[in-house]
Amino acid sequence: MRKLRRNHRIGALMNILTERPNHIFTYNYFTERFNAAKSTISEDIVIAKELVEELDLGCIETISGAAGGVKFVPKMSKERTKEFLVELSDKFKEKDRLLTGGFIYMTDILYSPNIANCIGKVFASKFLTEEIDYVVTVETKGIPISMMTAQALDVPLVIIRRNARVTEGPTVSINYVTGSTKKIQTMSLSRRAIKEGSKVLVVDDFMKAGGTAKGIQDMMKEFKADVAGIGVLIATEEPKKKLVDNYISLLTLKGIDEEKQEIYIEPNLDILEG
């Protein structure tokens, strides 16, 4: 390949770093890919750092030593996060989402790659410093947002199944009681899905009383894994006391008025602090 000009290299560098956030790329990777000297790449990275800061996209970190290199840590700015959460809660308020029985149709939002990507970035931004080893969820509706969170943190996703599968080898199954309907449910996870002593972030789409989250926490004990936090997209305001306490939610569902066809849902702007 012929030598690239500086602004070509900067563009390509940002493409590569953006594609795989939080992943450490070695300097060698770029010297080979761009056919450039290490000193040139170092200068490029300084420029990339500047632009990422100037535009409030997060930060670019350089790691020294044998396992060293450079990584892009995207962080949604407070301003952008606020804007996004307000837009998101407006979307959930749309009247035609109301279903018989007081349920809300939400899969079109949860399965939109762009929205799921933004949700994943908000969760990742909150747990960036926790050195998470896995993102854990339970099937099905929370999988897309969990996948995007895992991508933003550059860690594997783990999906707990409702039933043990032959395709997962030896599994650990637990029973748990749903917090609101008091039904006994099962969840099941392959023995080899999580290494002992890991740190996990639990992600799910919806929390009412927190029974499922509590179940996942219990499951994690079986794997001697530490739950660093729980991120849910929507938590209901009632019951106030959930079965888990170490969770954050992006939106709060305050209630539904079936007669007026109103959904009362608000962004939790206090997650923007700290």
Place this chain on the structure above:
Amino acid sequence: MRKLRRNHRIGALMNILTERPNHIFTYNYFTERFNAAKSTISEDIVIAKELVEELDLGCIETISGAAGGVKFVPKMSKERTKEFLVELSDKFKEKDRLLTGGFIYMTDILYSPNIANCIGKVFASKFLTEEIDYVVTVETKGIPISMMTAQALDVPLVIIRRNARVTEGPTVSINYVTGSTKKIQTMSLSRRAIKEGSKVLVVDDFMKAGGTAKGIQDMMKEFKADVAGIGVLIATEEPKKKLVDNYISLLTLKGIDEEKQEIYIEPNLDILEG
């Protein structure tokens, strides 16, 4: 915001375009975001086009007219796709993946964000010109790769459930017969998940006789949606005749020798042609 230098703008431009492939961003979006004149942005885009071509990352297209703007169409190069498929089949060959009953443990691969992202890009590259409206899959194991395919195409993901859910409103349910075990199964999808007359790409992780893919095809008929293609990660070599024919698979499972603990799986390099 103060004015950005050109290489800052190029880096930021590539960050924004890479974050959301196949999405059309207006020129206004960039003139506002970068506080720069339209002519300046046009010049930046010319440079971005050059670098994307030079590094074989796909292409940047400019669309004129009222709905006009610019989009990044990432395309994995043939060389990189080949390399990726060979690495991937080597991963599936690892001896300790073999489970009792001749099953292969594969969730760690399917749920790796980076691998799923690459798989999604390969599928998206194959169906780029088809004007896909939705990516459709059936729960559970195929969801992450389907989500990444949907992201690469900038279209919504649709997940068919095994059972109808109260949270999805009115649903369409169909029965289908699994191709290999001849069991009757159900799949269910919210009436409002897909608009009539849409064009869909079906994605799944595994295909043996093709019963599930056939079921999805039948389901799509109920939505008057056209199946533009089916992408599966792994198809078994036997039975050669599947219940669907318009599919591509990235890998072929040729067989398993439980005694020798060998998994015979090969990349389908012929998908690189055409």
